[in-house]
Every structure is written in structure tokens, then in C-alpha cells.
Amino acid sequence: MESPFDYRWTERGKGAPALPSPAAGLPGSRWPDPLLLATIVDDSFDALKFPYRPVAALSSRSGGPATIMGGTMKNPLDSLWGTIICGLVLTAILYYVVKSIPL
Amino acid sequence: MDYVPALARWLHFMAGVMWIGLLYYFNFVQVAALKAATADGTNAGIVKHVAPRALLFFRWSAVVTWLAGAALLGNQFVDAFTLRHGMAGIGVGAWIGTIMLFNVWALIWPNQQKILGMKPATDEEKAKARRVAFLASRTNTALSIPLLFFMAGGWSHRAVFGL
Numbered sequence: 001m002e003s004p005f006d007y008r009w010t011e012r013g014k015g016a017p018a019l020p021s022p023a024a025g026l027p028g029s030r031w032p033d034p035l036l037l038a039t040i041v042d043d044s045f046d047a048l049k050f051p052y053r054p055v056a057a058l059s060s061r062s063g064g065p066a067t068i069m070g071g072t073m074k075n076p077l078d079s080l081w082g083t084i085i086c087g088l089v090l091t092a093i094l095y096y097v098v099k100s101i102p103l
Numbered sequence: 104m105d106y107v108p109a110l111a112r113w114l115h116f117m118a119g120v121m122w123i124g125l126l127y128y129f130n131f132v133q134v135a136a137l138k139a140a141t142a143d144g145t146n147a148g149i150v151k152h153v154a155p156r157a158l159l160f161f162r163w164s165a166v167v168t169w170l171a172g173a174a175l176l177g178n179q180f181v182d183a184f185t186l187r188h189g190m191a192g193i194g195v196g197a198w199i200g201t202i203m204l205f206n207v208w209a210l211i212w213p214n215q216q217k218i219l220g221m222k223p224a225t226d227e228e229k230a231k232a233r234r235v236a237f238l239a240s241r242t243n244t245a246l247s248i249p250l251l252f253f254m255a256g257g258w259s260h261r262a263v264f265g266l
Contacts, residue, residue, distance in 0.1 A: 041247055077241035080131065087248025094195055094249050098257075101191040 109176055115171035119254075121164035123247055125157055130244045133157070134237070137229045150219060158215055167198060192266040196253030201252065203243045210239035 076082030140146035176183050183194040214232035217224035
């Protein structure tokens with residue numbers, strides 16, 4: 001049986017067969033597909049080339065904006081507030097990393 | 104022998120203020136100013152006189168900051184970069200500073216040379232260079248936040264933060 005995730009690595013054009021929703025996640029899992037979540041960091045996407053946008057964003061390098069669930073994702077570093085929030089989040093993450101390292 | 108770390112700390116602070124100060128100038132002031140100046144055709148002065156000077160002090164203050172920081176770490180340099188013997192906090196700061204120095208010399212400066220016309224480049228190459236330099240600069244701005252936390256409060260007030 002074909003894996004529901006094989007399409008990730010295949011470029012499909014318009015008119016390709018309908019794909020299973022990655023939002024459904026792994027069979028039997030209540031969690032969304034982690035690769036779907038990963039698309040939020042990818043800012044390259046060709047909307048016309050792929051029938052399924054979030055997954056397509058993983059393999060496209062065409063330079064367009066990333067989309068997820070039909071919406072456009074922006075790079076947080078394009079705005080000053082996004083940059084500051086990234087820095088604060090990174091500070092919090094690194095703080096707990098350093099705290100977990102034994103003296 | 105105490106003169107070396109004392110002078111290194113002083114130099115580290117002065118050069119660091121210049122480096123991060125110019126980084127914040129680029130990100131909080133110049134990017135928006137240049138956009139507005141380009142729109143009304145008054146950007147030539149910034150591009151010709153301000154940006155090259157700011158970049159000169161920016162990239163060399165980055166080097167001085169790193170070298171003074173390395174001198175300040177002294178024989179704890181290896182412990183800091185390997186995050187051992189209670190040096191994890193300052194070590195993370197040192198790693199972030201090193202990544203930022205790399206961004207300055209390997210990404211920001213070579214691409215700014217193309218943007219400012221110091222190196223020959225086509226319009227397409229300039230557009231790409233503009234994006235790479237911008238994102239590298241914004242990355243450094245984001246990294247400066249944890250950098251200053253670990254370099255300043257995270258080190259001198261380790262007990263307060265439980266580090």
C-alpha cells in the first residue's frame with residue numbers, strides 16, 4: 001500500500017489526483033503532520049505548481065511567499081517586532097538549555 | 104596580571120557598544136530611512152557617505168569585540184566554548200557572538216559591497232545581495248537579545264537566574 005506521505009517528495013502539477021490532507025497526520029494519530037507545521041519556516045512557494053500548498057512549500061525554491069492553510073506566511077525577520085519576538089523566544093529556549101547543563 | 108582582563112573587559116564593552124549600537128542603527132533607523140529616502144530620491148547621501156562609514160566601524164568593532172572577549176575569557180576560553188565547568192551561560196553568549204561575527208564578515212559585508220557598488224554586480228545580483236544582507240542583519244538583531252542576556256545579566260547575576 002502506498003504511504004500517504006509519498007507525495008511530499010513528488011512535484012505534482014494541476015489536475016493531479018487529490019492528496020490526503022497532511023493535517024490529518026499519521027494514520028491513527030491525533031497530531032497534525034509535523035512537516036505541515038515545518039512549512040511555516042519556508043518562505044518559498046510556487047502556488048501554481050503544486051496542488052497542495054503546505055506540503056509543496058517544502059520542496060519549492062521559487063521565491064514566492066510561503067502559504068499554509070490558504071494563508072500567506074511571512075518571514076518574521078521582515079518586521080522589527082517579529083525580529084524582537086524571535087530574539088526573546090530564543091533567549092527563553094537557550095535559558096532552559098543552559099539551566100539543564102550540569103555545572 | 105589583573106590589568107589584562109580589566110583592560111580587555113573595558114575594550115570589550117566599548118567595542119561591543121559600537122558594534123551592537125551600529126547594528127541597531129542599521130535595523131531600527133537606516134533600513135526605514137533608506138526606504139523613505141529612495142522613494143523621494145534623496146538616498147544618495149546615505150548610500151555614498153553614511154552607509155560605508157557605518158559599515159567600516161561596524162565590521163571592525165565586531166572583530167575588536169570578539170578579540171577582547173577572547174582575551175577576557177583567558178584560560179577559560181575552552182571551557183566557555185565547550186560549555187563546561189560552570190561556563191555554559193557565558194559560553195552560549197560567546198557562541199552567539201561568534202555566529203554574529205561570522206554573519207558580519209561572511210554575509211553582511213560581502214553583500215553590502217555589491218549593494219553599495221564597491222564590487223561589480225548585476226541588478227539581479229544586487230537584489231539577491233540586498234535580501235541576504237538584510238536577513239543576516241535581522242538575524243544578528245534577533246541574536247543580540249540572547250547574547251546580551253547571557254553576556255550581561257546571565258553572567259554577573261547567574262545566581263539570580265539560577266544559571
